[in-house]
Amino acid sequence: MKRLLSPLALVLLTGAALAQAPAGDAARGRELFMKDGCYQCHGTVGQGSRGAGPRLSPNTPPFEAFAQAVRKPANVMPVYTPLVLSDAGLADIHAYLRGLPGPAKAEDARILR
Ligand code: HEC
Known part of the structure:
Protein backbone atom coordinates (compact mmCIF):
# COMPACT_ATOMS: atom_id res chain seq x y z
CA MET A 1 0.00 0.00 0.00
CA LYS A 2 2.79 2.37 0.94
CA ARG A 3 4.55 1.63 -2.38
CA LEU A 4 1.39 2.41 -4.25
CA LEU A 5 0.86 5.72 -2.51
CA SER A 6 4.34 7.15 -3.01
CA PRO A 7 4.23 7.48 -6.83
CA LEU A 8 0.74 8.89 -6.53
CA ALA A 9 1.94 11.49 -4.04
CA LEU A 10 4.80 12.34 -6.40
CA VAL A 11 2.39 12.90 -9.29
CA LEU A 12 0.19 15.10 -7.11
CA LEU A 13 3.16 17.12 -5.85
CA THR A 14 4.54 17.58 -9.37
CA GLY A 15 1.12 18.69 -10.55
CA ALA A 16 0.99 21.26 -7.78
CA ALA A 17 4.47 22.54 -8.64
CA LEU A 18 3.53 23.01 -12.29
CA ALA A 19 0.25 24.76 -11.59
CA GLN A 20 0.24 28.30 -13.01
CA ALA A 21 -0.20 30.28 -9.81
CA PRO A 22 1.36 28.33 -6.97
CA ALA A 23 -0.24 28.86 -3.58
CA GLY A 24 2.10 30.98 -1.51
CA ASP A 25 2.33 31.83 2.19
CA ALA A 26 1.60 35.56 2.47
CA ALA A 27 3.15 35.94 5.95
CA ARG A 28 6.38 34.35 4.77
CA GLY A 29 6.15 36.47 1.63
CA ARG A 30 6.06 39.63 3.70
CA GLU A 31 9.22 38.52 5.57
CA LEU A 32 11.03 37.86 2.29
CA PHE A 33 9.82 41.13 0.77
CA MET A 34 11.54 42.93 3.67
CA LYS A 35 14.58 40.66 4.03
CA ASP A 36 15.43 40.62 0.32
CA GLY A 37 15.10 44.38 0.04
CA CYS A 38 12.16 44.49 -2.39
CA TYR A 39 10.56 47.06 -0.10
CA GLN A 40 13.45 49.47 -0.58
CA CYS A 41 12.45 50.14 -4.17
CA HIS A 42 8.81 49.05 -4.26
CA GLY A 43 7.60 50.31 -0.84
CA THR A 44 6.64 48.16 2.17
CA VAL A 45 3.16 47.44 0.79
CA GLY A 46 4.24 47.48 -2.85
CA GLN A 47 2.94 51.01 -3.31
CA GLY A 48 5.90 51.89 -5.49
CA SER A 49 8.44 54.66 -5.16
CA ARG A 50 8.96 57.30 -7.77
CA GLY A 51 12.29 56.77 -9.50
CA ALA A 52 13.11 53.59 -7.55
CA GLY A 53 10.54 50.93 -8.44
CA PRO A 54 7.03 50.64 -9.89
CA ARG A 55 3.90 49.90 -7.87
CA LEU A 56 3.36 46.17 -7.30
CA SER A 57 0.02 46.33 -5.47
CA PRO A 58 -2.87 46.52 -6.11
CA ASN A 59 -3.05 44.88 -9.56
CA THR A 60 -0.07 42.64 -8.89
CA PRO A 61 0.88 41.06 -12.22
CA PRO A 62 -0.15 37.40 -12.74
CA PHE A 63 2.42 34.94 -11.37
CA GLU A 64 4.04 34.14 -14.75
CA ALA A 65 4.76 37.79 -15.51
CA PHE A 66 5.72 38.46 -11.89
CA ALA A 67 8.29 35.63 -11.89
CA GLN A 68 9.65 36.74 -15.26
CA ALA A 69 10.14 40.31 -13.98
CA VAL A 70 12.09 39.09 -10.95
CA ARG A 71 14.19 36.43 -12.71
CA LYS A 72 14.90 38.55 -15.80
CA PRO A 73 14.29 42.20 -14.93
CA ALA A 74 13.55 44.51 -17.83
CA ASN A 75 16.07 47.23 -17.03
CA VAL A 76 17.68 48.39 -13.79
CA MET A 77 16.12 46.09 -11.19
CA ASP A 108 -14.14 56.40 2.70
CA ALA A 109 -12.20 59.18 4.45
CA ARG A 110 -14.44 60.40 7.29
CA ILE A 111 -13.22 63.97 6.94
CA LEU A 112 -14.58 64.11 3.39
CA ARG A 113 -18.10 63.08 4.42
C1 HEC B 1 17.11 48.47 -6.52
C2 HEC B 1 15.67 48.62 -6.65
C3 HEC B 1 14.80 47.34 -6.74
C4 HEC B 1 14.79 46.25 -5.91
C5 HEC B 1 15.65 45.99 -4.69
C6 HEC B 1 13.72 45.38 -6.42
N1 HEC B 1 13.15 45.94 -7.51
FE1 HEC B 1 11.60 45.16 -8.59
N2 HEC B 1 11.79 46.66 -9.97
C7 HEC B 1 12.65 47.74 -9.87
C8 HEC B 1 12.54 48.54 -11.08
C9 HEC B 1 13.33 49.83 -11.36
C10 HEC B 1 11.61 47.90 -11.92
C11 HEC B 1 11.18 48.30 -13.36
C12 HEC B 1 11.87 47.38 -14.36
C13 HEC B 1 13.38 47.58 -14.38
O1 HEC B 1 13.85 48.73 -14.46
O2 HEC B 1 14.12 46.57 -14.34
C14 HEC B 1 11.14 46.74 -11.18
C15 HEC B 1 10.16 45.87 -11.63
C16 HEC B 1 9.61 44.85 -10.88
C17 HEC B 1 8.47 44.06 -11.28
C18 HEC B 1 7.65 44.24 -12.57
C19 HEC B 1 6.53 45.21 -12.28
C20 HEC B 1 5.62 45.42 -13.47
O3 HEC B 1 4.48 45.88 -13.25
O4 HEC B 1 6.03 45.14 -14.60
C21 HEC B 1 8.24 43.15 -10.28
C22 HEC B 1 7.14 42.10 -10.25
C23 HEC B 1 9.24 43.38 -9.26
N3 HEC B 1 10.04 44.42 -9.65
C24 HEC B 1 9.34 42.66 -8.10
C25 HEC B 1 10.40 42.77 -7.19
C26 HEC B 1 10.62 41.87 -6.09
C27 HEC B 1 9.69 40.72 -5.70
C28 HEC B 1 11.76 42.27 -5.46
C29 HEC B 1 12.48 41.61 -4.30
C30 HEC B 1 12.76 40.19 -4.44
C31 HEC B 1 12.25 43.44 -6.18
N4 HEC B 1 11.40 43.70 -7.22
C32 HEC B 1 13.39 44.18 -5.84
C33 HEC B 1 13.48 48.01 -8.79
C34 HEC B 1 13.78 47.14 -7.75
Whole structure:
Protein backbone atom coordinates (compact mmCIF):
# COMPACT_ATOMS: atom_id res chain seq x y z
CA MET A 1 0.00 0.00 0.00
CA LYS A 2 2.79 2.37 0.94
CA ARG A 3 4.55 1.63 -2.38
CA LEU A 4 1.39 2.41 -4.25
CA LEU A 5 0.86 5.72 -2.51
CA SER A 6 4.34 7.15 -3.01
CA PRO A 7 4.23 7.48 -6.83
CA LEU A 8 0.74 8.89 -6.53
CA ALA A 9 1.94 11.49 -4.04
CA LEU A 10 4.80 12.34 -6.40
CA VAL A 11 2.39 12.90 -9.29
CA LEU A 12 0.19 15.10 -7.11
CA LEU A 13 3.16 17.12 -5.85
CA THR A 14 4.54 17.58 -9.37
CA GLY A 15 1.12 18.69 -10.55
CA ALA A 16 0.99 21.26 -7.78
CA ALA A 17 4.47 22.54 -8.64
CA LEU A 18 3.53 23.01 -12.29
CA ALA A 19 0.25 24.76 -11.59
CA GLN A 20 0.24 28.30 -13.01
CA ALA A 21 -0.20 30.28 -9.81
CA PRO A 22 1.36 28.33 -6.97
CA ALA A 23 -0.24 28.86 -3.58
CA GLY A 24 2.10 30.98 -1.51
CA ASP A 25 2.33 31.83 2.19
CA ALA A 26 1.60 35.56 2.47
CA ALA A 27 3.15 35.94 5.95
CA ARG A 28 6.38 34.35 4.77
CA GLY A 29 6.15 36.47 1.63
CA ARG A 30 6.06 39.63 3.70
CA GLU A 31 9.22 38.52 5.57
CA LEU A 32 11.03 37.86 2.29
CA PHE A 33 9.82 41.13 0.77
CA MET A 34 11.54 42.93 3.67
CA LYS A 35 14.58 40.66 4.03
CA ASP A 36 15.43 40.62 0.32
CA GLY A 37 15.10 44.38 0.04
CA CYS A 38 12.16 44.49 -2.39
CA TYR A 39 10.56 47.06 -0.10
CA GLN A 40 13.45 49.47 -0.58
CA CYS A 41 12.45 50.14 -4.17
CA HIS A 42 8.81 49.05 -4.26
CA GLY A 43 7.60 50.31 -0.84
CA THR A 44 6.64 48.16 2.17
CA VAL A 45 3.16 47.44 0.79
CA GLY A 46 4.24 47.48 -2.85
CA GLN A 47 2.94 51.01 -3.31
CA GLY A 48 5.90 51.89 -5.49
CA SER A 49 8.44 54.66 -5.16
CA ARG A 50 8.96 57.30 -7.77
CA GLY A 51 12.29 56.77 -9.50
CA ALA A 52 13.11 53.59 -7.55
CA GLY A 53 10.54 50.93 -8.44
CA PRO A 54 7.03 50.64 -9.89
CA ARG A 55 3.90 49.90 -7.87
CA LEU A 56 3.36 46.17 -7.30
CA SER A 57 0.02 46.33 -5.47
CA PRO A 58 -2.87 46.52 -6.11
CA ASN A 59 -3.05 44.88 -9.56
CA THR A 60 -0.07 42.64 -8.89
CA PRO A 61 0.88 41.06 -12.22
CA PRO A 62 -0.15 37.40 -12.74
CA PHE A 63 2.42 34.94 -11.37
CA GLU A 64 4.04 34.14 -14.75
CA ALA A 65 4.76 37.79 -15.51
CA PHE A 66 5.72 38.46 -11.89
CA ALA A 67 8.29 35.63 -11.89
CA GLN A 68 9.65 36.74 -15.26
CA ALA A 69 10.14 40.31 -13.98
CA VAL A 70 12.09 39.09 -10.95
CA ARG A 71 14.19 36.43 -12.71
CA LYS A 72 14.90 38.55 -15.80
CA PRO A 73 14.29 42.20 -14.93
CA ALA A 74 13.55 44.51 -17.83
CA ASN A 75 16.07 47.23 -17.03
CA VAL A 76 17.68 48.39 -13.79
CA MET A 77 16.12 46.09 -11.19
CA PRO A 78 18.70 43.67 -9.72
CA VAL A 79 18.38 40.02 -10.85
CA TYR A 80 17.12 37.57 -8.21
CA THR A 81 18.19 34.05 -9.23
CA PRO A 82 16.76 30.92 -7.56
CA LEU A 83 19.98 30.85 -5.49
CA VAL A 84 18.95 33.96 -3.56
CA LEU A 85 15.17 33.66 -3.91
CA SER A 86 13.58 30.22 -4.37
CA ASP A 87 10.51 29.60 -6.54
CA ALA A 88 8.56 28.93 -3.33
CA GLY A 89 9.76 32.26 -1.92
CA LEU A 90 8.69 33.99 -5.10
CA ALA A 91 5.22 32.46 -4.77
CA ASP A 92 5.12 33.61 -1.13
CA ILE A 93 5.96 37.20 -2.09
CA HIS A 94 3.33 37.06 -4.84
CA ALA A 95 0.75 35.86 -2.29
CA TYR A 96 1.73 38.70 0.06
CA LEU A 97 1.28 41.37 -2.60
CA ARG A 98 -1.93 39.81 -3.95
CA GLY A 99 -3.40 39.71 -0.45
CA LEU A 100 -2.84 43.38 0.37
CA PRO A 101 -5.97 45.50 0.62
CA GLY A 102 -4.59 48.37 -1.48
CA PRO A 103 -5.08 52.04 -0.72
CA ALA A 104 -8.28 53.22 0.98
CA LYS A 105 -10.82 54.95 -1.27
CA ALA A 106 -10.99 58.71 -0.96
CA GLU A 107 -14.76 58.59 -0.36
CA ASP A 108 -14.14 56.40 2.70
CA ALA A 109 -12.20 59.18 4.45
CA ARG A 110 -14.44 60.40 7.29
CA ILE A 111 -13.22 63.97 6.94
CA LEU A 112 -14.58 64.11 3.39
CA ARG A 113 -18.10 63.08 4.42
C1 HEC B 1 17.11 48.47 -6.52
C2 HEC B 1 15.67 48.62 -6.65
C3 HEC B 1 14.80 47.34 -6.74
C4 HEC B 1 14.79 46.25 -5.91
C5 HEC B 1 15.65 45.99 -4.69
C6 HEC B 1 13.72 45.38 -6.42
N1 HEC B 1 13.15 45.94 -7.51
FE1 HEC B 1 11.60 45.16 -8.59
N2 HEC B 1 11.79 46.66 -9.97
C7 HEC B 1 12.65 47.74 -9.87
C8 HEC B 1 12.54 48.54 -11.08
C9 HEC B 1 13.33 49.83 -11.36
C10 HEC B 1 11.61 47.90 -11.92
C11 HEC B 1 11.18 48.30 -13.36
C12 HEC B 1 11.87 47.38 -14.36
C13 HEC B 1 13.38 47.58 -14.38
O1 HEC B 1 13.85 48.73 -14.46
O2 HEC B 1 14.12 46.57 -14.34
C14 HEC B 1 11.14 46.74 -11.18
C15 HEC B 1 10.16 45.87 -11.63
C16 HEC B 1 9.61 44.85 -10.88
C17 HEC B 1 8.47 44.06 -11.28
C18 HEC B 1 7.65 44.24 -12.57
C19 HEC B 1 6.53 45.21 -12.28
C20 HEC B 1 5.62 45.42 -13.47
O3 HEC B 1 4.48 45.88 -13.25
O4 HEC B 1 6.03 45.14 -14.60
C21 HEC B 1 8.24 43.15 -10.28
C22 HEC B 1 7.14 42.10 -10.25
C23 HEC B 1 9.24 43.38 -9.26
N3 HEC B 1 10.04 44.42 -9.65
C24 HEC B 1 9.34 42.66 -8.10
C25 HEC B 1 10.40 42.77 -7.19
C26 HEC B 1 10.62 41.87 -6.09
C27 HEC B 1 9.69 40.72 -5.70
C28 HEC B 1 11.76 42.27 -5.46
C29 HEC B 1 12.48 41.61 -4.30
C30 HEC B 1 12.76 40.19 -4.44
C31 HEC B 1 12.25 43.44 -6.18
N4 HEC B 1 11.40 43.70 -7.22
C32 HEC B 1 13.39 44.18 -5.84
C33 HEC B 1 13.48 48.01 -8.79
C34 HEC B 1 13.78 47.14 -7.75
